[in-house]
Amino acid sequence: MAMRMSTLFLRTLREDPADAELPGHKLLVRAGYIRRAAPGVYTWLPLGLKVLRKVETIVREEMDAIGGQELSFPALLPREPYEATNRWTEYGDNLFRLQDRKGVDMLLGPTHEEMFTLAVKDMFSSYKELPLTLYQIQTKYRDEARPRAGLLRGREFIMKDSYSFDVDDAGLEAAYQRHRAAYVRIFDRLGFDYVIVHADSGAMGGSASEEFLAVSPVGEDTFVRCEATGYAANVEAVVVPQAPPVDPAVVAATPAAHVEDTPDSPTIETLVAQANALHPRADGREWTAADTLKNVVVMLTHPDGTKEPLAIGLPGDREVDAKRLEAQVSPAEWAPFDEKDFAAYPMLVKGYIGPRALGEDSPSKIRYLLDPSVAEGSAWITGADEHGKHVFDLVVGRDFTADGTIQAGEIREGDPSPDGGGPLTLARGIEMGHIFQLGRKYAEALDLKVLDENGKLVTVTMGSYGVGVSRAVAAVAEATHDDLGLCWPRALAPADVHVVATGKDQAVFDSAGLLVADLEAAGLSVIYDDRPKVSPGVKFKDAELLGVPTIVVVGKGLVDGTIEIKDRASGARRDVPVERAAGEVLAEVRGIVEQGDGAAPADPA
């Protein structure tokens, strides 16, 4: 049954909707695929639902192919399991909590680690029943602070989440690799540009972790790539190598630390200017920001509400990266030190904070972590903890020691690849999938053990694997649209063909109707624009907006016995004889495009 535009529940919009930010999202609304019901909460209209179901089907097929067993947990969940893993608290405001009529605490599931773990504990008890992979494709809820960009970060969204259960690390590694291969097939089939990056495991705990990102300038994630080595990582996951220690001879030749006047120099820029003006280098070179050690103090708030200050020392030419820091301190959240915080720590002189006021052994007792680029033995200009004064030639390890290092400094285009390869390039992406080796965190918290071969109870190790199903629809829209409208890959298009009948001639509608019937008989799904009183221009615009890959126009060519076949993405069009039209469309949809000049298709090898 073709979707006839005359009866389809669809209204296309010429104007951008007020509630949409990103180009793909605007088009999804304009083309009648989705409508906003509340911030971050969307209705799937008929065309959008078809695309969503196609993503679901691809994901389901590939999960089944690796032996995944589908089940479905509720979205409305009891508090207790989330209490046991501390996530009832850790999720903070991101969790939708509610009480039932009896005042019992419940939540809307943000992810289901607890439920999967408990289900396996309930049902299985022996190593013989493992390995096991369970999955669901299910609606999830997160009360995002800034529900962003439509479906990309909604508050109600559909995810495929799966979990692997194994008795040992080798089993987990194998399950991880099976999932990785399945994800490669899923994202290949979805049909758009993606990259696999090393990922921070965020709040979830665990170790090995990779993300599948759709490459898109509107992505929320920044990732780095090294062309030389193929290294790719989410920026949060880049591990900057520890700089090697400075040659002891050089350290020995470094003068003792000396405090100098640097009036009015609370910023790196003013400090460099003052240092060059008042304390020029012996060798005549200019001081630069890279010679200064900047100490940034932030305040952490832990999930239980307790606060803790943290200081980060890094070269003055580099900023702290908010997201990298966030990933390092999670589940705590961080905020800049404010006036009240400074008042509570009078030993910290704003603009002149030095390493000697920091560290767990210092008067402030503030934990002090260095950027890995700050080498043991290196000498710095840094705060002297007095207004208008800095200390010069302060040497790491000789004059102070920090409490450790932290991966929170910004990563810049051209930085060396952490794997020792060439320079990094930066780009943005949309997280579409995430796989990682969760390990025993949840199994321990919820006591999931099985008997091993020797009859001994062992804690199960788990992998966790997610695909953003509703997000995929949005990500593909962002990654593939053009100025005219949506531009679906074949695998996701709401129909295979969009047939447009133009003009008022009944013969046109008769001919188009026959073509539609032929295409459907051959197994294609069709949108048929049969609207009798709509102009050809409006119909063409709608077809381009809707973004079905193949558009067929039955119209004025009919007097010459031809029908036009148009490729939505390239815009290429060709006329074919009416009697061959169905066959040509079929070949095009199935990927065997015949050449217009009648030549045989090129050998694909």
Next chain:
Amino acid sequence: MAMRMSTLFLRTLREDPADAELPGHKLLVRAGYIRRAAPGVYTWLPLGLKVLRKVETIVREEMDAIGGQELSFPALLPREPYEATNRWTEYGDNLFRLQDRKGVDMLLGPTHEEMFTLAVKDMFSSYKELPLTLYQIQTKYRDEARPRAGLLRGREFIMKDSYSFDVDDAGLEAAYQRHRAAYVRIFDRLGFDYVIVHADSGAMGGSASEEFLAVSPVGEDTFVRCEATGYAANVEAVVVPQAPPVDPAVVAATPAAHVEDTPDSPTIETLVAQANALHPRADGREWTAADTLKNVVVMLTHPDGTKEPLAIGLPGDREVDAKRLEAQVSPAEWAPFDEKDFAAYPMLVKGYIGPRALGEDSPSKIRYLLDPSVAEGSAWITGADEHGKHVFDLVVGRDFTADGTIQAGEIREGDPSPDGGGPLTLARGIEMGHIFQLGRKYAEALDLKVLDENGKLVTVTMGSYGVGVSRAVAAVAEATHDDLGLCWPRALAPADVHVVATGKDQAVFDSAGLLVADLEAAGLSVIYDDRPKVSPGVKFKDAELLGVPTIVVVGKGLVDGTIEIKDRASGARRDVPVERAAGEVLAEVRGIVEQGDGAAPADPA
């Protein structure tokens, strides 16, 4: 890919679960189809999910066949639309309400009338775009006071809800009939005993309304049927005809009302005894409960919290039916008059309440409604509003008038059918589907209008149609199970065939494996019990518990070259030669059971 019992995420239980009441529900848990996550909230395990999906597919196909267009609304909804229709309040404690991180009120959708209405208002504006039928298969939430019987009345459940939109009543009637026909096909395909009954429209407003009930002794709904006429109705929907007025000559001959002493007679039983003892009938017949008029006073609580008393007069041999009364007063709720209520109405003498203390024109001003069986002109013994006294020969219309009638008296087996047919029989059923002509209630509340043929704005009229999808799984389990376990109709079974390999002989497993492969190649879905170390007895018990319609046993018959095919429902078993096994199973699954004696299948005509 067969579901192999050795790896299937399944654990069958020999004992009934503590959290299950009904036999079908116990079996669904024991057979590993579902697990309770919280009261009224269930997890669908792999086998259960397969059954659920089959119901969904049948419903979807039939909805598509009548031109329904599928979309999907969120479950998490804003308050405003539900405020506009007053359901934010009317739903009372049944609505799950929550607030987001900004304190904005939201709800979990119990039904989506508002959202459908607003979507059509948003997208369509002309009569030319109608008729329109939209549907979704979606998760809904109701905070039931007593989440009962597992999936039958869950707090999170899956429903297909559809709505028709028409410009006029004739269109609505046609849409209603299309849905009715689709529902007949759906429930025929589901494959169990059901009945279509006239239904009360409950809180939803509207007029014509029918329910599809699965006949089951554990059903929550009571319905009546008349074999003679085919009349069937939910007991709430039975409209008892008004009794014809008594012949005026008889009324004229009735003595004037007279108050008599009837000490210690606050109940109908004691009253009848006292009447016979102290005031015997002139004609010598015994007084019976049917000669007395019982006045029942209840307190209504309206959704806005206001209270209102209501009095019901009915023959003393008949009770007020709690559900019929509930349906009549909805959305108000009712409760028996308590001591505090009596204290507030001192003119009501408990046990001796009479018509003369009731009615809007009486001192109490309590609205007073009569059962339709109480005829104009009939004479009664009833309360005299004094302790220990009743009035005799009180005639309706002569000595008192009520404020109207109410359909709240109990319906009894043998009562005459309201359509004038024979006696009614009573039975119980589970509501599986509900169709009704909603009319303009929501369109008016949310201002859904379209331009008609004359360019005039007209309010759209709607139909509302629901199928309990998750409930259907439970209802079928209740309606079809036997003592051994579940017993699925073919259309809903999680697999077509359950192949059991018994014994330790490798040849058995080889042979069973080949059979499974043949069956799958022929397009059947198979559960294969390949567990190497499980006894035949356990395997047979599990197969019976799981309830797949055809069970095939590959075991000790193999030495004689035979395999056993067993019908789960009838228990009938037959041995077939190994080489013919796949063909025979295929024929059985497809409904062409070959006769064991080799005779040709009987002509189905």
